[in-house]
Amino acid sequence: MKNWNEFGVDVAQIHDCDKNPRLDSLGVLKLNNEDSEPYWALVSVWVAGSDEVSYGEAGSIGEVISMTEIPIVFCPFCGADLGSVLAKKHGPI
Numbered sequence: 001m002k003n004w005n006e007f008g009v010d011v012a013q014i015h016d017c018d019k020n021p022r023l024d025s026l027g028v029l030k031l032n033n034e035d036s037e038p039y040w041a042l043v044s045v046w047v048a049g050s051d052e053v054s055y056g057e058a059g060s061i062g063e064v065i066s067m068t069e070i071p072i073v074f075c076p077f078c079g080a081d082l083g084s085v086l087a088k089k090h091g092p093i
């Protein structure tokens with residue numbers, strides 16, 4: 001399993017989805033947040049390979065070129081209701 005924390009994201013929980021076609025660069029992660037409750041997000045990370053280094057886009061292999069996070073409620077790959085995990089913890093509204 002990928003260690004997302006090494007990219008500087010504070011991961012509370014990972015939805016280890018077997019429908020995820022790109023486990024090396026996409027993660028369905030519950031992120032800790034100082035200002036609010038942890039939330040689920042689709043996190044995409046682009047890590048430099050030898051091509052990026054030779055084109056001068058990165059200084060070394062393994063360097064994070066960009067990272068994007070999109071808050072989500074359902075897993076975009078398998079459709080699991082990620083929000084219900086949180087709802088169950090807090091009980092019915």
Ligand SMILES: [Zn+2]
Pocket residue numbers: 015016017018019028075076077078079080
């Ligand atoms: Zn899933």
